[in-house]
Amino acid sequence: MHILLVEDDLLIAQGLQTGLELQGFTLNHMAHAAAAEQALELGHFDAMILDLGLPDEDGLQLLTRMRQQGKDLPVLILSARDSVLQRVEGLQAGADDYLLKPFDLRELAARLHSLLRRSSGRSTHLIEHHGLAFDPATRETTLHGELVTLSRREQALLGALLQNPGHILSAEQLQDSLYGLGDGVESNAINVHIYNLRRKLGSEVVKTVRGLGYRIGVPREPA
Amino acid sequence: MSLRKRLLLILGGTFIVLWSLAAVWLLGDLRREMTAALDERLASSAHMVAGLLEQLSQPLPALYASPLSASELGLQGGLVCQVRSLRGEVLVRTPNTPTAVLAEQGVGFHDTTVNGERWRSYTLQRQHLWVTTADRLDERSTLQSSILIAAALPVLLALLGSLVLTWFGIGRGLKPLKSLRELLAQRDAEDLQAVYVEHLPKDLQPLVSTLNQLFDRIAAALVRERRFTNDAAHELRTPLTAVKTHLQIAQMSTGKVAERALLQAETAVGRMQKSLEQLLLLARVESTQDFEVDGQISAQNLARHALADLIAVPGYQRIEVINELEDEVLVAVPESLAVASLRNLLDNALRYSPAQSCVELYIGRADQQLLLRVRDSGPGLTDEDIQQAKQRFWRTSNKPGGSGLGLAIVQAVTERYGGVLRLQAAPTGGLDAWLYLPISKSSSTSTG
Numbered sequence: 001m002h003i004l005l006v007e008d009d010l011l012i013a014q015g016l017q018t019g020l021e022l023q024g025f026t027l028n029h030m031a032h033a034a035a036a037e038q039a040l041e042l043g044h045f046d047a048m049i050l051d052l053g054l055p056d057e058d059g060l061q062l063l064t065r066m067r068q069q070g071k072d073l074p075v076l077i078l079s080a081r082d083s084v085l086q087r088v089e090g091l092q093a094g095a096d097d098y099l100l101k102p103f104d105l106r107e108l109a110a111r112l113h114s115l116l117r118r119s120s121g122r123s124t125h126l127i128e129h130h131g132l133a134f135d136p137a138t139r140e141t142t143l144h145g146e147l148v149t150l151s152r153r154e155q156a157l158l159g160a161l162l163q164n165p166g167h168i169l170s171a172e173q174l175q176d177s178l179y180g181l182g183d184g185v186e187s188n189a190i191n192v193h194i195y196n197l198r199r200k201l202g203s204e205v206v207k208t209v210r211g212l213g214y215r216i217g218v219p220r221e222p223a
Numbered sequence: 224m225s226l227r228k229r230l231l232l233i234l235g236g237t238f239i240v241l242w243s244l245a246a247v248w249l250l251g252d253l254r255r256e257m258t259a260a261l262d263e264r265l266a267s268s269a270h271m272v273a274g275l276l277e278q279l280s281q282p283l284p285a286l287y288a289s290p291l292s293a294s295e296l297g298l299q300g301g302l303v304c305q306v307r308s309l310r311g312e313v314l315v316r317t318p319n320t321p322t323a324v325l326a327e328q329g330v331g332f333h334d335t336t337v338n339g340e341r342w343r344s345y346t347l348q349r350q351h352l353w354v355t356t357a358d359r360l361d362e363r364s365t366l367q368s369s370i371l372i373a374a375a376l377p378v379l380l381a382l383l384g385s386l387v388l389t390w391f392g393i394g395r396g397l398k399p400l401k402s403l404r405e406l407l408a409q410r411d412a413e414d415l416q417a418v419y420v421e422h423l424p425k426d427l428q429p430l431v432s433t434l435n436q437l438f439d440r441i442a443a444a445l446v447r448e449r450r451f452t453n454d455a456a457h458e459l460r461t462p463l464t465a466v467k468t469h470l471q472i473a474q475m476s477t478g479k480v481a482e483r484a485l486l487q488a489e490t491a492v493g494r495m496q497k498s499l500e501q502l503l504l505l506a507r508v509e510s511t512q513d514f515e516v517d518g519q520i521s522a523q524n525l526a527r528h529a530l531a532d533l534i535a536v537p538g539y540q541r542i543e544v545i546n547e548l549e550d551e552v553l554v555a556v557p558e559s560l561a562v563a564s565l566r567n568l569l570d571n572a573l574r575y576s577p578a579q580s581c582v583e584l585y586i587g588r589a590d591q592q593l594l595l596r597v598r599d600s601g602p603g604l605t606d607e608d609i610q611q612a613k614q615r616f617w618r619t620s621n622k623p624g625g626s627g628l629g630l631a632i633v634q635a636v637t638e639r640y641g642g643v644l645r646l647q648a649a650p651t652g653g654l655d656a657w658l659y660l661p662i663s664k665s666s667s668t669s670t671g
Binding site: 011012023082083101103104 | 453456457460461462463464465466467468469471472475476480483484487490491494
């Protein structure tokens with residue numbers, strides 16, 4: 001899952017990056033509102049973690065502008081401002097969740113999963129697709145009831161495809177979801193992970209749409 | 224006591240005193256006039272009787288001492304009359320006249336007591352007769368008191384009525400005050416909205432507008448206070464968040480990642496400690512708490528201590544000290560605060576200036592004060608920034624990291640101990656901070 005982290009405090013940002021990556025997220029960190037806005041133009045994100053006290057602009061202004069532009073990316077506000085009024089303001093500006101600093105990393109991860117689940121219209125964490133089940137929170141994958149072991153990147157790749165069923169995701173988008181923006185990874189790195197997924201879940205599980213990208217297909221039939 | 228009762232007491236008291244004085248005066252007059260009128264009646268009755276007797280052809284025989292009724296003599300009720308010969312024989316008298324001889328004293332008005340009754344008499348001599356008319360003094364006083372009562376009762380009633388009307392009138396007059404009071408009593412203690420009362424009299428307008436100004440000021444102070452609490456919460460929660468996050472990472476992971484997380488947590492704890500210390504220092508300076516434990520410090524030692532505190536700060540060697548003080552000057556500011564102030568200025572200068580540039584500390588005297596001037600060649604502050612820089616939690620947007628309290632502490636110290644902090648753009652670029660601190664009177668006064 002690809003998260004845009006907008007936080008001006010470097011120590012917290014580093015902590016969030018490490019802590020969420022340990023829990024299977026991919027993060028890009030921006031310290032300024034302007035940089036965050038640029039990143040939103042450049043890449044695809046599944047959710048955004050927004051700090052309110054940014055040096056160049058209040059986070060709420062950025063959020064309001066995003067919503068005015070019609071961006072419906074789930075946004076979780078992470079703030080040390082604790083009054084009810086401020087929380088209400090944050091939610092009214094278009095945030096989907098509000099978490100107070102200091103927070104628990106596990107709670108943050110759980111809330112992010114809920115946001116993603118709600119934004120894709122599901123009622124449980126579990127994403128099911130033709131006998132394939134993937135839980136983004138526990139990152140467990142089962143095929144026809146049997147546990148399949150996937151690497152972290154493979155989980156992220158499968159998650160990205162499953163969360164956008166029917167959508168064609170470009171190699172760049174998938175790459176962002178796996179490595180974050182502009183990591184300079186060779187695009188064939190994606191191919192390696194796709195190859196592994198097909199090997200573990202069936203050759204039709206990832207469909208290549210020539211010239212456009214990839215989308216989720218049908219996994220292997222039970223043996 | 225309510226304002227209404229008080230007004231009633233003052234107004235009612237005044238009414239009663241004035242009306243009583245007027246009544247005493249009026250009634251005194253009335254009594255004199257009545258006495259004069261009754262005396263006149265006595266005299267005219269006597270003359271009338273004498274006239275009647277003159278018209279009789281022959282003198283009255285002594286035998287004719289039988290009483291004549293008062294009406295026979297043409298006298299009004301209450302009056303008695305007797306006629307005597309010059310020898311003292313009573314010739315005629317009205318039936319209720321005491322047998323004892325009235326008015327032996329002679330001609331004119333007399334007060335006499337006959338058989339325990341007091342009489343007022345008038346005697347007149349006509350040819351060979353004495354005519355005396357008299358009336359009882361107690362009858363006179365009964366008459367007088369009934370007249371007094373008749374005169375006093377309406378006055379008394381009017382007085383009572385005016386008191387009652389005054390009570391209601393005051394109530395009506397004080398109505399705006401009452402509605403103001405009710406309005407204020409109904410208000411929530413938290414409510415700081417301006418008060419509005421309809422038909423407010425001119426006298427109350429300044430009161431209400433002062434009240435509203437006060438509400439405004441309190442509301443502004445509350446907003447400031449709330450902002451401060453929010454800022455302080457932010458200031459402490461941010462490093463706390465970093466500590467917690469990194470500690471959780473250390474728990475979740477092993478090896479290099481865990482080690483690095485612990486190091487980061489420690490950095491965050493350090494930052495939190497610094498913020499906390501600055502906050503506490505600011506709170507102490509701004510409260511009325513005493514710093515008596517602190518001794519006084521000389522300007523030279525002040526600079527030495529502040530510099531020593533900064534040894535761990537990167538770029539410490541860049542500070543260049545220019546000391547123009549020759550003799551020892553004692554600073555009239557508690558040691559810890561003076562040192563913290565100078566340290567904050569130097570810390571800012573180091574933090575916000577390029578790595579190789581020089582930070583200049585000038586120590587001298589100006590206008591009987593100690594001048595500590597810190598000049599750097601960093602980006603400096605815009606005029607707008609300089610206006611805000613002394614506010615709590617203000618920091619520059621281009622290089623965050625400080626607590627935002629350094630200059631606020633210096634400002635609070637100068638406000639409490641009578642110094643001045645002036646910030647201006649240095650001509651060479653960078654910020655030029657002038658800190659004037661008061662000098663203790665016990666130090667030598669020669670100019671440095």
